[in-house]
Amino acid sequence: MxxxxxxxxxxxREMELLLESFLHPRHPVSYHHQWNPSxxxxxxxxxxVVLIExxxxxxxxxxxxxxxxxxxxxxxxxxxxxxxxKNFYVMxxxxxxxxxxxxxxxxxxxxxxxxxxxNGFLKVYLPKKVKVERIIEVE
Numbered sequence: 001m002x003x004x005x006x007x008x009x010x011x012x013r014e015m016e017l018l019l020e021s022f023l024h025p026r027h028p029v030s031y032h033h034q035w036n037p038s039x040x041x042x043x044x045x046x047x048x049v050v051l052i053e054x055x056x057x058x059x060x061x062x063x064x065x066x067x068x069x070x071x072x073x074x075x076x077x078x079x080x081x082x083x084x085x086k087n088f089y090v091m092x093x094x095x096x097x098x099x100x101x102x103x104x105x106x107x108x109x110x111x112x113x114x115x116x117x118x119n120g121f122l123k124v125y126l127p128k129k130v131k132v133e134r135i136i137e138v139e
Contacts, residue, residue, distance in 0.1 A: 035077070035094035035095070035096055035098050036098055036099075036100055037052055037053045037054050037057075037073075037098060037100065038052075038053040039051060039052050039053070039073075039100060039102060041102060041104075041105070043105075043106060043128065046127060046128060047125045047126060047127055047128060048104060048105070048106055048108050048125075048126045048128055049123060049124065049125055049126075050071055050102060050123075050124040050126070051121055051122070051123055051124075052073060052100075052121065052122040052123075052124065053120065053121060054075070054077075054117075054120060054121060054122045055120030055121075056077045056078075056080070056093075056095075056120070057075050057076070057077045058078075059117065061075050061076045061077070061078065062074070062075035062122070063075060064115060064122075064124060066108070066110055066113065066126075069103060069104050069107075070101050070102060070103055070104065071100075071101075071102045071104060071124065071126070072099070072100070072101050072102075073098075073099070073100045073101075073102070073122075074097075074098070074099045075097070075098055076096060076097045076098070077094070077095050077096065077098070078095060079095045104126070106128055106129070107128070107129035108126040108127060108128060108129055109126070109127040109128070109129050111127075112127040113125065113126050113127065
């Protein structure tokens, strides 16, 4: 009689896993999968600051460029577990290439831009362009 209860428990667990796979589908790790790191953009008195969530992205795998009035961030987050034949039960971390193009809300100076890293974040500091007021004399 114990065998039938074991079989019922096994069947119940399989049904739970099946339901879980429909509600939260897995997707394979792929270096071709595009993901986008979250960003915050804000200004201080002197700088426009772009804070990029970049945990797991090495500095060699990221490129930050100013193109016109856009900040372009390209890179790749690599899977640290390179073993093949992994069988995932939960997969919520995206890996692969990414690109973010952020339209800058204020004019910035290209010289003086700097990037810092801290605890998985990139902090991009872009000095705000100083607006010079010009008065034209009326004759």
